[in-house]
Amino acid sequence: MKNILLIVLLFFTLNIIQSQNLSTAPAGEAGLFGAAQGGSPMLNLVMMELRTNSNNRYIGETVGSPYSTENFIKTKIFYGDEPQGDFYVRYNALNSTIEIKKSNLPDEESKSLYPDKKIKIKYLNKELRFTTYINKKKETKNGYLSQIVDGPKYKLYHRLAVKYSEGKPAINSMVADIPSRFAHFEEYYYQKIGVDRIDYLPQKKGGFIKQFDKELRESIKIYLKEENINLDNEEDLITAFNHINSM
Numbered sequence: 001m002k003n004i005l006l007i008v009l010l011f012f013t014l015n016i017i018q019s020q021n022l023s024t025a026p027a028g029e030a031g032l033f034g035a036a037q038g039g040s041p042m043l044n045l046v047m048m049e050l051r052t053n054s055n056n057r058y059i060g061e062t063v064g065s066p067y068s069t070e071n072f073i074k075t076k077i078f079y080g081d082e083p084q085g086d087f088y089v090r091y092n093a094l095n096s097t098i099e100i101k102k103s104n105l106p107d108e109e110s111k112s113l114y115p116d117k118k119i120k121i122k123y124l125n126k127e128l129r130f131t132t133y134i135n136k137k138k139e140t141k142n143g144y145l146s147q148i149v150d151g152p153k154y155k156l157y158h159r160l161a162v163k164y165s166e167g168k169p170a171i172n173s174m175v176a177d178i179p180s181r182f183a184h185f186e187e188y189y190y191q192k193i194g195v196d197r198i199d200y201l202p203q204k205k206g207g208f209i210k211q212f213d214k215e216l217r218e219s220i221k222i223y224l225k226e227e228n229i230n231l232d233n234e235e236d237l238i239t240a241f242n243h244i245n246s247m
Contacts, residue, residue, distance in 0.1 A: 064182030066094035066162050068124070072104055077113075078120040089113075091123055094162040094182065096143035098128070115142065126158065133157070133189050133198040145189060145198070149238055151245030154212075156238065157189040157198060188237060203231040216247055 072088035077100075088101040090110070098113040098121060113119070115130040126146035135141050149156035167180035188201040190211060202208050205224060208231055209217050223229070223243055230236045 061177070061179040062167070062182070063179050064162075064184065066092050066164070066182050068093050068160055068184075072099070072101055072110070073123065074104070075122045078122075079116075080118050080120075089121060089123060091128065091144065091160070093160045093184065094164055098144070131157070131198060133159075134200060136187070136200045148234070149241040149245070151193075151241060153193055153245045153247075154241060155191040155193070155198075156201070156241045157191070158234070159187040159189060161185055161187055186234075188234075190241075203237075205231060212244065216244065219247060220244060 068091045070090075072090045074086055074088050077084045077087055077089075088104045090099045091097075092099060097115075099110040100113045101108050101110045113121075117130050119130060121128040126148070128144040128146055130142065131145040132140065132142050133145060143159065145157040145159050147155055148158050161184070163183045163185065165181045165183065168178040170177045188203065189198045190201045191198045199211070201211060205221075209220050209224075212220055220240075224231075224240065227239075227243075229240050231240070
């Protein structure tokens with residue numbers, strides 16, 4: 001079996017990180033979890049403990065969740081185009097991490113999948129891949145994006161994100177506490193073919209049009225108006241990108 005899988009399983013600890021050298025991991029489901037249990041001398045692990053008590057810092061009631069789904073979902077994990085087995089996964093959109101289990105048994109501790117740009121995870125109706133991108137603030141970030149349009153001129157990506165707002169205790173007995181809150185939102189990114197970067201895509205019409213080549217902008221503006229394209233709707237956004245790729 002080819003040693004193609006460079007996966008490190010991360011176990012989250014509260015404050016201690018034990019770091020060792022990495023070597024090539026055995027591919028496949030058995031190799032992945034066997035190595036995590038110390039069964040393979042080929043793979044040294046970066047150990048951390050899963051933050052099961054991370055909610056302790058939240059004040060009172062917490063509204064929402066950092067996860068796109070609370071339950072673990074059975075899915076396939078690929079390294080490149082080669083399947084590595086079926087696993088149970090859950091996406092923590094707040095921290096942009098994939099939590100993984102071999103079974104869905106409640107007493108099995110989940111582990112965090114080491115971010116690797118060759119890993120592909122089928123999750124819900126999209127495919128998650130660890131990617132470098134430029135966010136709305138022009139900052140370079142790493143996280144999971146899903147490619148939803150693969151065109152000859154432009155690619156389109158989706159990102160599920162979560163913002164955490166810390167709650168506040170009531171200032172007196174006449175008012176209630178303000179609960180901590182996880183707010184889910186979506187962002188879109190694009191990449192021009194031949195350009196080695198993925199940029200934030202504004203969804204307001206003016207900002208959207210400015211992302212494209214000058215010779216295309218007037219045609220795009222007319223198309224959006226004539227077809228009544230709603231750039232806040234993912235299906236319409238996909239339709240627009242497919243049209244732009246055909247221009």
